[in-house]
Amino acid sequence: MSIVEAVSAAIGSFVIGSLAAYLIEQQEEKEEEGKEEEETKMKENIDDDDGKIKKKKKKNTWRRMFFKEAKAEAASVAGTAAPKAVKMYTRLDVAEHDSIEKRVWCSYKENVYDVTDFLDNHPGGRDLLLLAAGKDIEPFWRLYQAHVNSDVAMEMLKTLKIGELDLEKEPKVDVDETDPYKNDPERHPALKCHSAKPANMEPPLSLLRREYLTPSSLWFVRNHSPVPIIDAATHEITIVSGEQSQDNLNLLRTKAVINLEHLKKDFEKKTVVATVQCGGNRRGGLDLIKKSSGTGWGEGAISTAKFAGASLRDVLEVHAGINLHNYERLGIKHVIFYGADDMRASIPIEKALSPFGDVLLAYEMNDCEELPRDHGYPLRVIVPGHVGVRNVKWLSKIKLCSEEADGPWNRGIAYKGFGPGYSSVEGLNIDSVPTMQEMPIQSVVAEAENISLSLATTSKNDDGEKRTVVQTSAKGFAWSGGGRAIIRVDVSANKGLSWQTATLKEGADQPLSKAWAWTFWEIDDLEIDASKLKPGDEIKVLVKAVDASYNAQPEGAAAIWNLRGLNNNSWHAFTVKVEE
Amino acid sequence: MSIVEAVSAAIGSFVIGSLAAYLIEQQEEKEEEGKEEEETKMKENIDDDDGKIKKKKKKNTWRRMFFKEAKAEAASVAGTAAPKAVKMYTRLDVAEHDSIEKRVWCSYKENVYDVTDFLDNHPGGRDLLLLAAGKDIEPFWRLYQAHVNSDVAMEMLKTLKIGELDLEKEPKVDVDETDPYKNDPERHPALKCHSAKPANMEPPLSLLRREYLTPSSLWFVRNHSPVPIIDAATHEITIVSGEQSQDNLNLLRTKAVINLEHLKKDFEKKTVVATVQCGGNRRGGLDLIKKSSGTGWGEGAISTAKFAGASLRDVLEVHAGINLHNYERLGIKHVIFYGADDMRASIPIEKALSPFGDVLLAYEMNDCEELPRDHGYPLRVIVPGHVGVRNVKWLSKIKLCSEEADGPWNRGIAYKGFGPGYSSVEGLNIDSVPTMQEMPIQSVVAEAENISLSLATTSKNDDGEKRTVVQTSAKGFAWSGGGRAIIRVDVSANKGLSWQTATLKEGADQPLSKAWAWTFWEIDDLEIDASKLKPGDEIKVLVKAVDASYNAQPEGAAAIWNLRGLNNNSWHAFTVKVEE
Incomplete structure (x- = not known):
């Protein structure tokens, strides 16, 4: 305990007492304001005879009680100077x-x-x-x-x-010096841990929808190995052409070796706000149908950040002499990224060279001058609109090639979606299906309010039918691959029999074909037929979104079930409780 | 009757007789071959004890009978020389x-x-x-x-x-000289006519799946007005910048006026095989849920052709000085196409300028030197991967603009998809939803064989359970917007409880991100549980496809129902009959 703290402790009881009293007064003022507002609202409800039901404010009596008690306790603390x-x-x-x-x-x-x-x-x-x-x-x-x-x-x-x-x-924590994971960074305690070694962790939904840019410490972590220890000052990235285009090697200006300093000094710093989603996000939902393979992610293997770095397109032009005019002639079809963790994954050359592709070699995340170690320090690739695995972390090599990367992440089964009829690799023609690159339309309910039956209202519609309804609110996010903007989000509280359109919030102003980041949505008047509800019941709030190509989400997980548990973008459900 | 024909008629009976006899002999030879093949197959079935069911060949006794009768008749005709x-x-x-x-x-x-x-x-x-x-x-x-x-x-x-x-x-057909449609071209009698004036017609599914390039005469026709009468030799196309970029007009080299001769002489002839689909294709399926608005298309408002013409990108560069380097600075966001029929529709400038966009000013279709009048003679736009309406026919003007086209087809409601909750325009914020450009994943069963219970086989699976199954075959097409290739097609005969993956045929070799044309698929071993089937039953063969971005089709039409009846890409069903 420092001296300052000791002094604080000595005068603590007084400070606590007066501050608590202050807090309580503030709270009471707010409560009074709330009450007035509430009374106005209730009056509106009474006056309301146009058949529409307005929302009533819930009276937070519990909060008031707590502050009353705290007030009494604080008064008593203030009165007795001796610390316990x-x-x-x-x-x-x-x-x-x-x-x-x-x-x-x-x-x-x-x-x-x-x-x-x-x-x-x-x-x-x-x-x-x-x-x-x-x-x-x-x-x-x-x-x-x-x-x-x-x-x-x-x-x-x-x-x-x-x-x-x-x-x-x-x-005392004994460090096992033989543990290859002993140098992994500390992770945020809020992350749900599917596996610690290697780290497979996701943020809880309740935190994920709070900030448009996911705090870096809350980002989902999907590592395949221990986090590499890299000295940014000496780390080098080589750029080579692949075996298949040996004949054209002379067309590369050189086998280039660049470092972080080059990237920062020689290339304009470009910024992209991008959502990255794991191919297995929501796999847990598929596993409920039948166990697939891989981490049973919830809905949190998706995060958004503002990345900054050099444009891959510029780097390939300057250091490899590759551009839109010569790549076809050179037979280059893929760009393979190698991570210091032995990951390798490739993207089609068209994405890398497209003037609208926005692929970054990123060295900054969320305005912090360094990437976190878990997210690729010192350099990672950001391939906006593509599946997470292509955003290779701890980048160490770039290869221009006529073929996609070998290994499980491109040519192997890991990111290939087979039909629901295939429950084992037996009989599978793995080459018959292309690996994931762009992702499909996705949406999730991140929060929804429980239903208070006490707030139900009964009214008559135009046909004179009596309706007893209650409203709830919900929030979530939606995203689609390939930069396709979210153009509509529909929400249902009756198993999809009827849908209400939600309001699009942050992210809704992205360009229609370059919407690399998610769009937040919310609805505060989602109507529920309350006539048959009773306390203890549960209601599922469903969401489905539509992107700029008018792709819609499939209803159920069964028809999109696949051996590897990829691309679960079936309607997402969030369960709320029915209360008195 | 010409002399040649008269002579033919005179010797007709003999020719018919001998040719019929010849045809019958040929047929009998084939039947014999078929019989042998069939006997081999049946033997295989008997020998087959590995639990898998092989398909039996259907014995075409009716065809044999017909040819026997024809043979007898032909013989009698050959014997009597006098014509009836x-x-x-x-x-x-x-x-x-x-x-x-x-x-x-x-x-x-x-x-x-x-x-x-x-x-x-x-x-x-x-x-x-x-x-x-x-x-x-x-x-x-x-x-x-x-x-x-x-x-x-x-x-x-x-x-x-x-x-x-x-x-x-x-x-005698009286031509009404006041009829604005009196000069419309003749259309193929196979086209199903939804409306003759203006022409809204679609080919039957049975013809649509027969040839990868839809014969031009069978293409669906979706006109908004009478077909314009245009003299190709004098027809001019103007290229202008729009009101919003007046300030930058001086950056356009000129207000260009070009004609067909310029396009053919000055620009490389580029070829694109593209599928064009109406935004309302399969609207009939949505109308079954609740009537939407517009033509109740079946599944045939989609066709494929090989188009040739000048690249819009090249034309804009040469005649308007607009390219990837200056369009943003000039504030150009849309390219508006005007047809001689008063249609106008725009696409985003990025699609027009993209090196991967392949937008054509097309003057040829299916290797014919002229476009058919119904399909835009003498010049139309082909915007691969985008909804049909953007492929403006009878092109007369191109405008570079900061805003999308006015009128119903862009800013209006015609191509905007609202939530299923909106049954009328009341309360709609039309600006809140972007108009259709790229289309979503689509697939259709075009043909499927009726089920013959006589071909059902019973076998035991690995667990000793007895299974009686029968197989059928089906064929169809699948397509997705934005050039996203079809990577998988799943077919089900049990309401989607289980799925088999079909074989991809023509079109499957298109580039993954530039698959502008449909992919044909077929399956010949679709298994059906025959244990409870009886003659007269009906079975629905369902199809759903997956594209390169792993977008899947939604199950039902209800959840994607929309006021304008757009984008019905729910699982498609084709009904087959169960026979003895």
């Missing part, structure tokens, strides 16, 4: 308290907090706070600057303190 | 005989034939011959050179002669 005896816990103690049943604890620096009673008052929602249950809260706060840009969050947290971490009892 | 008295009919008499119930008659030049008993022996199948029922058979023969390249078809037809046309009784 500090209870000491270990990180294991904290980790054990990871559910509401066991109480929800978190640590922050050396302090331990019980946040259970604050869950429903968390401005970001209880689910978000539950992600940190049993964990250190700092990596979560770092995601959302609101927590650190003002003292409010810290002061609120202090009211929940139950003790401190006994750092001397910290369990 | 000729019966005379009118075209109306022929037209009345257009079904098996009424007997099937056709005319060819001035002769009348009853082809009813030949239906099942027609080498192209009875359905194909039935298309000509009650009609003149010549336009159908012209489609298939086999009929005219040898005498066999004509000689066979002669055996079916029942009389001659009384040309003096031909009904």
Whole structure:
């Protein structure tokens, strides 16, 4: 404990008391405003006789109660100057308290907090706070600057303190020096871990829809090997032509060797906001039909960032003399990227050379001057609109070739989608199906509000029929490969019998044929027939999107099931609960 | 009747007799070969104990019977030299005989034939011959050179002669001189007419899958007005910049005026094999859910041809000075095409300028030196991979513009797909959805064989379960917009519970990202569980395809229903009958 902290602790009880009182007053003011707004809304509902149902605001009585109690407690704390005896816990103690049943604890620096009673008052929602249950809260706060840009969050947290971490009892972690993964970077605790070695991790949906640019630390991680250790200052990238075009080697200006400094100095820094999605995203949904092969991803193997780097097109022209005018004559059909992790994957030369292709050799992500190690430090390829695997990380070599990359990721089965009739490799003609490049239309419901029957309203429609309906809201994202913009998102709460069109939000202004990043959508008046609903029921909120080529999503996963569990873009469902 | 024909008629009975005898002998030889092959196959079936079911050949006893009768008749004709008295009919008499119930008659030049008993022996199948029922058979023969390249078809037809046309009784057609459509070209009698004025016609599926390049006379016709009368020798095409880029007009080398001679002389003749599909193809399927608006097309508003002409990209560079390097600076975003019929439609400038766009100003179709009048004579635009309406016919003007074309076909509702929830224009924000350009993945079953229960076989699988199955065969086509190749076609005969992958045929070798034309597919071992089938049942053969971006087709039409009836690419079904 530093001197500053010790002093803080000494005057803590007073500060907590007055700040809590302040917070409560602020809260009460807000509640009063809310109440007025609510009363106006309810009046509107009563006046509303045009057959349409307006949404009522939910009265957050729980939040009010919490603040009343906190106010009383704060007053009592303010009244007694003597600090209580500090209870000491270990990180294991904290980790054990990871559910509401066991109480929800978190640590922050050396302090331990019980946040259970604050869950429903968390401005970001209880689910978000539950992600940190049993964990250190700092990596979560770092995601959302609101927590650190003002003292409010810290002061609120202090009211929940139950003790401190006994750092001397910290369990020592023995590093296995033979473990090839021992140098892998630390990952964000919110990531759901499918496999640690190699890292296969995805962010929870509740975090994924919060920011248009996914924070780099929340990006899904899909590694095939330990993260390579690379010295950016000495790292070199070679550019060669492949075996098949040996005859034309003399047409390459040289077997080029470039480094990061060259790329940054010699080429304009270009920026692309791109969504990258794993070919196996939503594989878990296919596995429910029948187990396929590979990581059982949820819906989170997709993330978006702003990347900056050199245009591959420019680099190929300058360092290999390859351009739109000569590639056909030279017999070049593919560009193969090699990663320092022994990954190799290729894309068609047309994508690399297209003036509309926007393929980057990226060295920056989300305005940070370096790529994170998990995401390709110091250099990766960004192939906008193509499946994740083509965005090779830790780039070490580029080969221009008449054939696509060998190995599992192009010529092998890994990214090939066979018909639902093939449950094993037996009888498969692997060459008969091309490997994935551009991806199909995709959409996901990331959040949806539970249904409150108390908010149901009954009205008559034009035909005099009585309808009892309740509304809910939902949010999500949609994306399509090949730069095809999202032009419409439809949402249904009745198994697809009827659909309402959602509002397109961030990302909706992308060019129709170069929409490399996802489009956020939301709907706040999704109507549900409430006449037969009862508390405890569950409702599925379904989504399907349409892209600029008017491709639509298939309804069910069964008809698109495939051995490798690729491209699950069936209608996505998010289950909400029906409450009183 | 010419002298040659008169002589022919005089010796007719002998010729018919000997030729018929010859035909019958040939047929019997083939039947014998078939029999042997069949016996071998049946033996294989008996020997076959590996659990797999092999297909049995159907014994065409009807064809044998027909030829036996014809042989007897021919012999009797050969024996009597005197010609019978000729019966005379009118075209109306022929037209009345257009079904098996009424007997099937056709005319060819001035002769009348009853082809009813030949239906099942027609080498192209009875359905194909039935298309000509009650009609003149010549336009159908012209489609298939086999009929005219040898005498066999004509000689066979002669055996079916029942009389001659009384040309003096031909009904006179009064031309209404005020009819704006009076100069429209004659159309092929096989086309199904949705509307004659303007012409909206589609070929029957049975003809559409026969030739990879759809014969020009069979192409679907989708006109908005009378076909313009244009003198190719004097026809001019102007190229201008639009109102929005007036400031940059000086950057256009000139307001160019070009003609067909310029295009042919100054520009390399480029060739593109492209499939063109109407945005409303298969609208009839959506109308079954709920009536949408527009022509209720079947599956035939799609056709394929080899087009030749000048590259739009080259023309824009040479005559307007517009290229990839300056279009953005000039603020050019769209290329608007104007037809002499007052149609106007635009495409994004990126498609026009892309080195991979292949947009043509086409003056040839299917190796014929002129476009047919219905298909844009003398010049049309071919925008490969985009919806039919962008392929403007009778091209008269090209405008480079910062905005898309005004009018119904771009900014209006005509080619915009709204959510299934919108049943009327009320409440629609028309600007909120972009107009169609590239089209989605599509596939159709064009032919499928009826199911013969007599061919069902029972076997045991590896688990000892008994299975009674029968096989059928099917053929069709698949296509996707944006040049995305067809990579897989799945076929199901059990409502989509299981799928078999079809074999890709013609068109399967197109480049993955520049597959402008359809891909033919076929399957000859589609298995059907025969255990509960009985004669008279009907089975739906379903198809769905996957393109190079792994987009799949949606299952049902309801969830993609839209007010304008666009883009029905739900699984296509073809009904076959179950026979003894």
